[in-house]
Structure formats: structure tokens, C-alpha cells
Amino acid sequence: MKEIVCISGKGGTGKSSVVSALAWIAKENLVVADCDVDAADLHLIFSPEAKLSEDFYSGVKAVIDPAKCTGCGLCAEKCRFDAINPKDGVYEVSALDCEGCGFCYHICPTEAISLPQQLVGQCYTSDTRFKCSLVHAKLGIGADNSGKLVAKVKNEAKALARKEGKDFLLVDGSPGIGCPVISSLSGADIVLMVTEPSLSAQSDLARLWELIQKFQIPAACIINKADINPEISQTISSWLKQEGIRHLADLPYSSDFQIAITNGQSVTEQNNAKWQPIFFNIWESLKEIQ
Amino acid sequence: MRIAIASGKGGTGKTTLAVNLALKLAENHSTALMDLDVEEPNSGIFLSGKDIKSQKAVRMVPQWDQKSCSLCGKCPAHCRYNAVIRLGDYIMVLPELCHSCYACSELCPDNALPMQEQSLGNIRHLRSGNLDFVESRLDIGLEQASPLIGQALNYADAHFANHEYQILDSPPGTSCAMISATKTADFAILISEPTPFGLYDLSLAVETMRHLGKPFGVVVNRWGVGNSDILDYLEREKITLLAKIPHSREIAKSYSKGEVLYRSYREIDEALSKIIGHLEDIS
Amino acid sequence: MKIAFTASGEDWDATIDPRFGRTDYILVYDEDTDTLSCTDNRDIQQVAHGAGPKTSQLIFDLAPQILITGNGPGGNAAAILSKMNLKIYVGAGGMNIREAYQAFKNNQLKQGV
Numbered sequence: 194m195k196e197i198v199c200i201s202g203k204g205g206t207g208k209s210s211v212v213s214a215l216a217w218i219a220k221e222n223l224v225v226a227d228c229d230v231d232a233a234d235l236h237l238i239f240s241p242e243a244k245l246s247e248d249f250y251s252g253v254k255a256v257i258d259p260a261k262c263t264g265c266g267l268c269a270e271k272c273r274f275d276a277i278n279p280k281d282g283v284y285e286v287s288a289l290d291c292e293g294c295g296f297c298y299h300i301c302p303t304e305a306i307s308l309p310q311q312l313v314g315q316c317y318t319s320d321t322r323f324k325c326s327l328v329h330a331k332l333g334i335g336a337d338n339s340g341k342l343v344a345k346v347k348n349e350a351k352a353l354a355r356k357e358g359k360d361f362l363l364v365d366g367s368p369g370i371g372c373p374v375i376s377s378l379s380g381a382d383i384v385l386m387v388t389e390p391s392l393s394a395q396s397d398l399a400r401l402w403e404l405i406q407k408f409q410i411p412a413a414c415i416i417n418k419a420d421i422n423p424e425i426s427q428t429i430s431s432w433l434k435q436e437g438i439r440h441l442a443d444l445p446y447s448s449d450f451q452i453a454i455t456n457g458q459s460v461t462e463q464n465n466a467k468w469q470p471i472f473f474n475i476w477e478s479l480k481e482i483q
Numbered sequence: 484m485r486i487a488i489a490s491g492k493g494g495t496g497k498t499t500l501a502v503n504l505a506l507k508l509a510e511n512h513s514t515a516l517m518d519l520d521v522e523e524p525n526s527g528i529f530l531s532g533k534d535i536k537s538q539k540a541v542r543m544v545p546q547w548d549q550k551s552c553s554l555c556g557k558c559p560a561h562c563r564y565n566a567v568i569r570l571g572d573y574i575m576v577l578p579e580l581c582h583s584c585y586a587c588s589e590l591c592p593d594n595a596l597p598m599q600e601q602s603l604g605n606i607r608h609l610r611s612g613n614l615d616f617v618e619s620r621l622d623i624g625l626e627q628a629s630p631l632i633g634q635a636l637n638y639a640d641a642h643f644a645n646h647e648y649q650i651l652d653s654p655p656g657t658s659c660a661m662i663s664a665t666k667t668a669d670f671a672i673l674i675s676e677p678t679p680f681g682l683y684d685l686s687l688a689v690e691t692m693r694h695l696g697k698p699f700g701v702v703v704n705r706w707g708v709g710n711s712d713i714l715d716y717l718e719r720e721k722i723t724l725l726a727k728i729p730h731s732r733e734i735a736k737s738y739s740k741g742e743v744l745y746r747s748y749r750e751i752d753e754a755l756s757k758i759i760g761h762l763e764d765i766s
Numbered sequence: 767m768k769i770a771f772t773a774s775g776e777d778w779d780a781t782i783d784p785r786f787g788r789t790d791y792i793l794v795y796d797e798d799t800d801t802l803s804c805t806d807n808r809d810i811q812q813v814a815h816g817a818g819p820k821t822s823q824l825i826f827d828l829a830p831q832i833l834i835t836g837n838g839p840g841g842n843a844a845a846i847l848s849k850m851n852l853k854i855y856v857g858a859g860g861m862n863i864r865e866a867y868q869a870f871k872n873n874q875l876k877q878g879v
Binding site for chain 2: 788815816817819820823826829845846849850854
């Protein structure tokens with residue numbers, strides 16, 4: 194089974210549109226994992242119906258047992274996040290401000306503080322209106338994506354792909370260059386970078402490549418909206434060649450993308466004649482990369 | 484009055500609104516604009532002014548003092564972020580994972596992990612006419628935005644407490660950083676576009692504001708693309724629609740050149756007047 | 767010489783886990799005593815951030831001279847592993863432990879950065 198991870202430095206380059214189009218082309222021979230949990234918008238195109246749902250726990254928050262609290266205030270004094278305040282003679286933790294560092298837990302003289310695991314979201318395995326399954330997650334308010342959640346989504350998707358005998362796992366990866374991206378990338382057989390010809394996207398791409406090189410994963414790239422700045426597109430193209438990144442396609446700017454999204458569709462459905470051959474070729478090229 | 488401008492996702496026109504609103508308010512009121520999108524502050528593209536102050540922002544991270552360390556091995560257990568690890572005789576600190584909680588440092592029996600300053604980013608203060616503008620920028624490679632956002636807001640508390648308006652350009656999304664930026668605001672303006680993605684992301688931002696107990700209103704940008712589902716949503720949820728800004732290629736083009744929009748486009752000026760009217764009503 | 771492998775299972779037939787930080791198991795083959803030991807790393811699933819550093823600490827305690835894996839460690843983990851007397855070999859993804867060991871002996875694996 195081949196794992197293809199699709200990433201872009203920051204949002205807005207059309208990564209989700211590319212992932213949906215490729216999923217549409219690949220029909221039933223894949224499982225799709227949406228690891229871009231902070232902006233999980235694949236579901237608007239896939240219309241998932243959850244078959245399985247699992248609670249996701251991550252991190253802790255401090256809780257003070259008022260029965261054991263003597264009101265000494267040591268915890269409030271030490272807390273760097275101003276999360277502990279007096280209330281009715283004892284002390285109370287504000288969950289919103291608590292960062293779960295556990296300092297108060299260690300120093301409380303009466304062991305009145307506990308650190309319960311936090312339920313921060315849900316991980317779903319769903320049927321979709323495409324021919325493939327979608328594994329995705331939803332986070333609660335203020336909860337941040339993490340390497341742990343990405344790993345969970347990917348693991349569930351991988352297990353499903355193996356169980357159903359699918360040849361491909363297509364991952365919509367996390368943005369940025371931190372833990373969630375590392376977790377998105379690790380284990381990948383192929384990385385597909387989606388970029389656009391702007392100065393900020395270009396510098397994001399370079400930083401991303403620095404990270405990917407550490408993993409030694411074969412890489413490919415698509416330049417989206419390539420015709421809005423042919424000069425920068427050309428610069429990126431030369432750089433790709435120099436770095437040994439397979440330049441799979443230049444996609445022209447098109448209102449089809451916006452219209453398709455508004456209609457909850459992939460561009461390949463919105464304007465089949467134009468986009469089906471383009472994405473078919475991209476998918477075929479990806480399949481051949483070793 | 485402190486007003487946060489936020490959105491569920493990037494690219495909906497948050498910075499454009501923050502900049503134009505701040506400039507229009509500054510015509511008649513003392514106003515400060517805080518760019519809190521610390522990973523990529525870009526409101527500076529639209530503004531220029533006189534440098535008032537530029538200061539480095541720092542955060543505290545532990546540093547291992549080998550000479551004092553008795554290798555008791557307690558520190559890894561004190562860190563919930565795996566930022567302190569022990570490799571035999573060697574204690575290694577990973578600053579990128581550190582949350583500056585001071586636990587390992589203060590719980591160390593040998594005082595062998597003293598906290599040291601580490602560069603976090605930069606806070607730059609400019610003045611343009613009646614407008615004070617502060618840009619906060621996170622050092623490249625750092626992931627945690629909240630500490631710098633907190634420091635930028637402290638700067639605002641110290642310098643702009645008597646200003647009539649403080650406008651906060653928040654980071655996009657609904658995670659930690661956006662909450663840090665919006666939780667001290669008196670009112671939040673959520674901006675979104677009338678597409679399915681825009682509506683979905685708006686619903687997340689609305690959920691967040693309600694969780695914080697924050698009064699808010701909505702501005703619909705690029706009205707004309709997509710559909711009117713967003714208006715139905717606002718009516719159902721009894722959310723105040725502050726203004727609609729129409730979509731036009733001209734506006735998009737001017738924006739891409741870094742132009743201030745409300746002076747050239749009446750639709751935008753009118754939308755701002757409506758928003759300001761509402762702010763005056765609630766203050 | 768002791769050789770560590772990131773693995774998805776507990777014995778020679780297990781597949782190499784291409785990941786480092788979040789690998790399910792670490793297997794160590796001691797060439798001198800011809801023994802294969804297994805450490806269960808699956809608790810790492812509970813770790814939100816810093817999985818690489820945490821697993822690196824485990825590697826330190828196991829003290830191998832060679833580490834064989836699929837993609838290689840990420841930034842933080844790589845920085846930590848470089849402090850150890852350890853050579854890292856990548857490119858073993860898809861193989862089982864036996865095949866990975868052979869590939870290593872035949873100089874078919876790439877040395878990681």
C-alpha cells in the first residue's frame with residue numbers, strides 16, 4: 194500500500210481541491226485521511242456519514258479538590274499562566290487559561306490537585322459520496338491539532354486501507370512546519386507539495402522542503418494558479434528541477450475551483466472535460482513514483 | 484473600547500477590514516491597531532508611519548547548568564511537554580517544545596535548570612497621523628504564538644489605555660492563538676465569505692465566541708460569490724449582521740497592490756460607517 | 767554490535783515501521799549474543815507533542831550502535847540522536863526485520879542525515 198501525503202506551507206493554495214480531485218479520479222482504490230484538522234474542510238466535498246466515532250483525549254488540565262484545599266495559595270503563586278484564583282476561601286483553576294503544565298500538581302502540600310485527561314475531539318471513519326472512505330477528526334474549542342491526533346487519524350486510515358485491500362492512502366496533511374506536519378509526513382512513501390506563485394508561498398515551500406529532506410521521501414509538486422505570475426512560476430519550476438522534485442503540473446487559475454467548492458463538489462465534477470484529464474495524469478504520475 | 488477582528492480561516496479579509504476600520508476611526512478618534520497575527524503579520528503592507536519604538540520580545544526557557552547538577556533524574560518527569568530529557572549524564576532541553584511553565588527549573592533540588600531569556604520575536608510601534616500601529620512578529624521556526632500575543636497586549640495596556648479604540652487583528656482559526664488574541668476584547672467582529680467553507684468556518688468562530696461569552700457581530704465579505712445560506716444562518720442564530728462588503732475584481736486588484744480601500748470605494752466606506760455606528764451604540 | 771530497528775511488530779517477521787518518533791516497537795538485535803529483544807513503544811500514542819524526543823530517550827537507554835528505520839527521525843529527534851554514538855540508516859521501509867538486516871549488511875541502505 195502506498196501512502197501519499199499532500200501538503201502546502203500555509204493555507205489557501207488549493208490543497209483540499211487537489212486532494213478531492215485526486216480522490217475522485219482514484220475512485221474506490223484508496224482511503225482518504227484528513228489530517229488538516231484545524232481547517233478540516235474536505236467533509237464539505239465528501240459529505241461523510243460517520244460509521245465509527247471515537248473520543249480523542251489529549252493533554253491535561255489541573256483540577257483542585259476543594260475538600261482537600263487548605264487555601265495556602267502556593268499554586269496560584271507559582272502558576273505562570275494566571276490560571277488559578279481564590280474562590281470562597283479555596284482556590285480554583287480556570288480551564289480556559291490552564292496550560293496543563295502540572296507545576297501546581299507537583300507542589301500542592303495536600304495533594305489536592307489532579308490532572309485529568311481532556312476530551313478534546315472526535316475521530317471519525319466515514320462513508321462518503323465518493324467511492325472511498327474518509328477518516329477525519331473534529332477538535333473542540335481552543336484545542337490545538339497535535340502530532341498525536343494526526344497519527345491517530347493516519348493510523349485508523351491505514352488500518353482501514355489494509356483491511357479493505359486498498360492500494361493507496363491519500364493524506365490531506367497539516368499546514369506549518371511543527372509537530373503535526375512531522376506526524377503527517379512520517380511514514381509517507383510520496384510527498385505531494387501544492388504551492389502557488391507568490392513570494393510568501395515560495396518561501397514557505399523552501400522551508401517545507403528543508404523539513405521533508407530530513408525524511409528522505411520522494412517528492413513531487415503542483416503549482417496552482419500558475420498563470421497569475423508566470424515569472425515566479427518559472428523560478429519555482431527551475432528550483433524544483435534543481436532540487437530533484439518532480440514537477441507534476443501547473444494548474445491555471447480558474448473560477449471552477451471556487452464554484453465547485455460552493456456547490457460542494459470536486460473540480461472534476463464541476464467541469465469534467467477540463468479537469469479530469471489533468472488530474473488523471475497527475476494521479477498516474479504519482480502512482481509511478483518509487 | 485477593544486475590538487477584535489477574527490475569522491474562522493485565513494483569506495476572508497480580516498486584515499483588510501482591521502486596517503480600513505482603524506484608519507477610518509483614526510480620522511476622528513484616538514485609535515491603535517494591533518497586528519496579532521504573529522506568524523505572518525501583514526497589515527504593515529497597507530500602512531507606513533514614523534517609528535516610535537521597536538523592542539525584542541523574549542521568553543524564558545531552562546538551560547542546564549552541568550556543574551550544579553547531581554543527576555537525580557527528576558526533571559524529565561516534571562516536564563509534560565517532553566522538552567527536558569535525560570541521556571545518561573547529559574540533560575538536554577528542547578526549547579521549541581518548552582511552554583515556559585518554570586516547573587523543571589523551580590522543582591530542581593540543585594537549581595541546575597536556571598531560566599534564561601530566549602528570543603521570541605519583535606514588537607514594533609509606528610505612528611501614522613492619529614493612528615498608532617503595533618506589529619508583533621514571531622521569530623521564524625517558533626510554533627507557539629500565544630506568549631508573544633500576550634506580550635503585545637501588555638504593550639497595548641501600557642501605552643494605549645486612554646485611546647478611544649484598540650483594534651486587534653487576530654490570527655486566523657479558532658485555536659489557542661486566536662483565543663489569546665480575542666479573550667480580552669470588549670467586542671468581536673467575525674468576518675466571513677458567503678460560501679459553504681466560509682459558513683462552516685464562521686460557525687466554528689461563533690462557537691468559540693459563545694464559549695468565551697464574548698459579544699460579537701458578523702461582517703460578510705465578498706458578497707456576491709457563493710450563496711445566501713450565510714444570511715439564513717445569521718437569522719436562525721439571531722446574530723447581528725453588521726455589514727456586507729460586495730465582491731468586485733477592482734477591489735481585489737486594489738487590495739493586491741496594498742491600497743487603502745475605503746477612500747476609493749464607497750461600498751466599503753458605507754460598510755465601515757455601519758460598523759462604527761454599531762460600535763457607538765454599544766459603547 | 768547492537769542494531770536497533772523501528773518495527774510494527776515483535777519479531778524478525780515484523781515490518782519496519784517507517785516512522786521513528788511514533789514507532790510501535792523498537793527491536794534490538796545483539797550480534798554478539800545472537801539475541802533479538804523487543805521494547806513496546808505504543809504508549810507513545812498518548813504523547814501529543816515531542817514524540818521524537820521521548821523515543822530518543824528510549825534509544826539512549828537501549829544503547830545500540832546502529833539504528834535502522836524507514837524515513838528517518840524528524841528535526842528534534844535527529845538533534846538528540848546526534849549526541850549519541852549512533853549511526854542511522856534509512857530506506858528500509860516496506861522490508862521486514864530480517865530483510866532490513868540483510869540490506870544493512872550488504873550496504874544497500876542509505877546513511878541518514
